[in-house]
Amino acid sequence: MKKILFLGFLMTLVGILTACSETSEGAGEDYPNQSIELVAAGSPGGGLDTLARAIDQGLQDADLQNQPFVIENKGGGGGNPARAYIKEQDDDPYTLLTESNRVYVNNIVGNTELDIDDVTPLARMATEYLVWVVREDSEYTEATQIIEDLKEDPKAVQFGVGTVPSNDQMNIIRPVKASGIDASSVEIVAFDSGGDLMTQLLGGHIDVISTGISEAIEQREAGKVRILAVSSPEPLSGDFSDVPTWNSLGIDVEILHWRGLFGPPNMPQSAIDYWDEKMSELVETEEWQAILDKYKWFDAYADSETFKQALEEEKQTMSDLLSEIGLAEE
Template identity: 50%
Template sequence: MNIKGLAQAFFLALLCGAAAGTQAAAFPDRNVLMVVAGNPGGGLDLTGRALEQTMLETRLLPTGFVLKHMGGAGGNLAKTYVHQRSGDAYTLYVESNRVYVNKLVGTTTLDHHDLTPIARLITEYLVWVVRADSPFKSAKDILDKLKGDPGSVVFGVGTVPSNDQMNVLRPALAYGINPKQIKIVPFKSGGDLMIQMLGGHVPVISTGLSEAIEQVKAGRARVLVVSSPKPLEGDLARVPTWRSMGIGVEILHWRGLFAPPGVPAGTVKYWDQTLSKTVQTASWKKALDRHGWFNAYAGSAQFRKDLDLEIKIYAEILTQLGMARGAAKK
């Protein structure tokens, strides 16, 4: 090739590189589809809408979101839909730890390894709650009784398998109690669960703090322990955590974002940079306060590591209980 040809080839390469750079810098240049693995009004929907509102107020996202609710099959419908959109940078998916739990119990073949983890956004914490007049004064009282007879205390939870359930089984296991012998009764929802406890049908419930706080403030219920990594502030500052009791358990009832498999690395980087700024804004902090949520932000790399750790813990306990049907990926 002569000098003129080399110069033309070089110039063409520069143009292509510039075009590619312009295209990458333009993301996103249209609305992003946000697939919510739940129905309108639920926790996943509220998380998605809070993010949408914050992005709108702060203008950190130059375009917008289009929400698509797919609440069927315990989140599996949404997960399958997103998985089939492989490589689509304009799709996000809002989900909880069902993203891997459902595979463990055999209702799907997909887990977080079949998607692209983007960010953990928020969490609620779980609590043990009793009636105000309960003879149990502490979570240790209950654990000591279970140590003598694992079936002596009945726990109410929202559903199984769930974080509500794990907030009973994990501390019990760490305390040396056989989790198979613990009696756990699932109810339809957090509200129904509280009614059952206040009516004296179950002596203790494991539920989200937001489901219990109003009854606690009204003086009809007491919180014995919270699953947070450190003590909470305000009215619940004196409530012990599992860790403060010497039990190495903390449970985040989180909600996060995923993308389809095979999205460009630049897309993941964009969301890492944008979301890390979003969670620092006053608008987002107001949303946390409004919904009783706690900041649990983790970027894509840390989120992926945490998911891999969580699935190992769940797989071990569900296997002991005979509930594990699907194998966790290594």
């Protein structure tokens, strides 16, 4: 009898210790109960680093942060090293990631086997929109003029982007294709960065650039460039209320140049639910709106399930377009 009671006691003790272990290491009822590693898939000062620090600061300022973030930068390699690291943290809710659409683009073009199944989408946090920009003295005053010239000769206009493949590139291919033009024949030149891209435009070395709206603001305010079209679903307000959307020009194209928050694969549902609640609260605060205004970002919040579905749809669209122009790996 004593042996039975002792064995029962041991089993109870093991159960308690196991529960405690799960609470401290996993996503127990008191999650999070320790600091969280937030990996930015980019170098300090870049967009993904800025997002990681903005989330941290926003949660602190809005008094929503239960545990501190420890931000780690893993830049380079097109984000592949950062995502490989996150995959290694399988089911660990104490390691998160800020990333962009490289979570599926890099797989499409064949430079990694990592795909959207190797991360857990938690929240699409913010977006930039993409624009067509020309010099102030350009012959083009409307995007439709460029489209008409391309219909006559797909090589009539030379475009510049920061990198390929990219959303900047999609902001050329998609409206061109939607206008009935062979997108594979259009000339698109990739430069090193947004800053170098603008230098090429201002120097007269390129006709039109496709870039994030934040990259064009300064030169537009200085009167050196014109913005001809923006990829937003709806017209923008304020300083950009005069910029037509593709939709308003009769071209069915919307592109979000988003950045988001991810977890490792097989993340516990309770942790996903926690971040759904926390991020949905954050994006409604004045503190987060101030952050959006500061960085010239736009609200594009999507919860975990909505974000996951959007990623799958985006991946299919991107795969089809990149296959069409010969950039997708067969």
